[in-house]
């Protein structure tokens with residue numbers, strides 16, 4: 166089985182930095198209504214707010230219409246069973262709860278925040294949540310230990326008229342059941358026949374086995390095991406009513422005895438609970454779900470060492486077959502919220518499990534396949550369940566859940582047009598994540614790229630190179646002194662040797678003479694002596710790195726963390742020529758849009774000719790990134806009004822493009838709102854942009870750089886770049902002091918630039934919903950892969 170090595174792609178320091186920087190935590194909130202004017206304030210707050218207040222006082226359900234309740238889910242915990250780490254208290258659970266909240270947003274556009282309740286007393290917990298519960302459209306209980314979690318969930322569900330869903334129980338049950346349906350299918354088993362052992366008689370385990378039994382697994386074919394051994398009928402120690410339901414008449418008393426001849430083992434307990442000898446004793450083609458987090462009951466490597474015929478799943482993302490409730494809770498709540506469900510019932514859980522199982526059996530689009538470590542994903546032992554980054558999940562799963570809620574009578578509102586619903590769901594996904602995922606996927610799928618990390622002795626650069634290699638984006642080469650690189654890697658807690666990252670020390674490299682001769686030939690008539698060039702190659706990593714590129718010893722370079730941009734660019738340009746025109750292109754991702762802004766780094770006050778060149782270069786790059794370029798030349802003026810020198814330059818640039826007959830749409834000069842608002846553009850009947858512009862060519866460097874930085878600082882946009890475009894070889898220069906993530910992103914683009922391109926589907930060109938008249942929107946037909954909304958398919962028919 167490929168890709169079953171334990172490869173953590175980060176150090177402890179990375180994890181802490183990730184949570185600490187640039188601001189502590191993982192989620193923040195943003196307003197969705199304007200708050201700019203006196204009128205806005207009067208509407209949003211007093212006196213305008215009194216109107217919805219009265220409406221809700223008269224009919225509480227109106228809160229769904231006038232507040233964020235309908236898209237808001239609380240993640241609530243008391244920290245008594247944090248992952249598999251145990252009872253570490255309510256505050257320690259906060260990173261996990263924030264994590265669940267951010268996953269709600271990322272994967273299903275559900276707004277969410279966490280609530281940590283400081284009590285281990287179930288009655289106290291229930292009182293707190295009951296009294297604040299109406300705030301939300303749903304409640305996701307998380308990491309509350311059994312058996313208290315059973316009481317808490319069922320009492321709260323009785324008290325509240327919104328879904329109260331204990332994720333560790335039902336989320337896990339849904340995903341593991343989906344996985345089991347498919348694992349049985351692959352191994353030719355029927356649910357009715359499988360002999361199943363459950364290790365861990367807690368929230369996750371008991372709920373999972375219950376759902377599996379409702380789909381055919383026979384009670385008498387199961388054995389449940391906890392810390393006291395087998396849960397047999399008549400056992401007295403450490404029993405409760407929830408365990409008793411699953412107690413069986415069995416002579417077995419230990420897990421090892423129960424495992425002999427078993428078809429399936431579900432681990433929902435703790436690290437190391439299952440041993441290789443137990444696995445060895447199982448039936449042929451055993452199914453092993455070792456789902457404890459963060460460390461499974463047994464690792465896939467340990468399983469494979471004793472049973473090559475096994476199907477193995479874990480809760481982790483760094484192995485194949487990730488059976489984790491992240492595949493469930495975002496989409497279950499999405500579907501439940503969209504019909505304002507009163508609860509998540511059995512029918513909805515079954516519908517979700519079957520939809521997930523069915524999605525895994527669909528043909529996997531290449532973009533999903535390559536995102537998963539470059540492997541072609543095909544339904545089989547190494548792919549029994551969709552991957553969390555599968556972009557189909559958001560529009561495939563919730564319709565099943567919503568339909569089941571409507572059919573079973575727990576929905577407050579109906580969705581009649583499921584096709585339209587699917588289309589709306591598709592628009593919800595985050596375009597920035599989709600963009601980076603596609604770029605990374607294309608790089609992974611392409612032939613291996615050798616990327617030089619020029620400042621190889623820097624700790625951030627080493628960590629970035631390490632992560633780049635771990636993510637299988639290419640082969641990093643670190644420039645620098647080996648002893649120092651190793652020391653810094655060790656300090657960052659990286660197991661350097663296991664990865665085989667290449668280190669090149671310019672001073673002692675056998676390429677030194679070759680690069681010196683090459684560069685001297687280039688510079689000898691520009692005032693450089695050979696010994697100057699020798700020194701440059703020996704002592705300056707940017708000269709050496711760029712020479713590696715020029716001489717074909719590497720495919721791309723990333724540099725810039727230790728020196729300012731202009732200095733680095735000057736050095737690189739002494740070695741490498743400009744292929745076409747050289748520009749800086751920034752990618753701005755905000756509010757569902759992906760915009761490309763140019764020129765953000767090279768031309769200070771571009772002439773009309775240079776503006777035209779910038780547009781041509783930007784359009785070519787954007788096309789390479791899979792989009793149809795549409796250029797707006799921005800200005801303070803609109804088509805000559807008011808007149809001015811910079812506006813005239815833009816008008817001249819338009820005339821130059823007219824003469825050249827370029828093959829992309831362009832228009833200008835115009836202010837940004839015109840480029841991005843079809844309603845305003847309707848006032849200009851001669852307008853040549855058929856849709857919103859996606860490339861904004863700025864009149865000068867200062868406006869380009871300032872505006873892209875400003876939207877990031879103030880507007881919550883994500884800005885990637887500036888990317889350097891137009892050199893004969895691929896070099897990316899990051900900003901001084903760039904973070905590990907920024908270096909990885911730059912390296913990924915550097916590797917991407919070198920001869921890769923990706924086809925984006927038309928719907929990747931998201932135009933966000935807009936109050937002004939409809940813009941043309943292309944929507945891929947959903948027919949081929951659309952699930953048929955039917956009732957449960959018996960597993961035997963799969």
Ligand SMILES: NC(=O)C1=CN([C@@H]2O[C@H](COP(=O)(O)OP(=O)(O)OC[C@H]3O[C@@H](n4cnc5c(N)ncnc54)[C@H](OP(=O)(O)O)[C@@H]3O)[C@@H](O)[C@H]2O)C=CC1
Pocket residue numbers: 246247248249250308309310311332333334337364365366367368369370390391392393403432433434435436437438456457458459479480488489490491
């Ligand atoms: N992959 C996924 O999506 C999910 C994974 N999980 C994982 O499942 C595990 C359990 O979580 P949860 O159900 O919420 O926790 P609970 O505290 O409710 O239950 C834990 C259960 O595991 C049993 N157990 C612990 N250690 C062992 C052992 N060495 N051998 C046998 N049984 C053991 C406990 O036994 P006893 O009753 O005797 O105390 C208890 O029954 C955690 O590791 C968690 O990370 C949970 C949810 C989702």
Ligand SMILES: CC(=O)C(=O)O
Pocket residue numbers: 247248249308332333457458480489490491
């Ligand atoms: C995944 C999860 O919810 C857990 O391990 O607790």
Ligand SMILES: [Mg+2]
Pocket residue numbers: 248307308332333
């Ligand atoms: Mg959990």
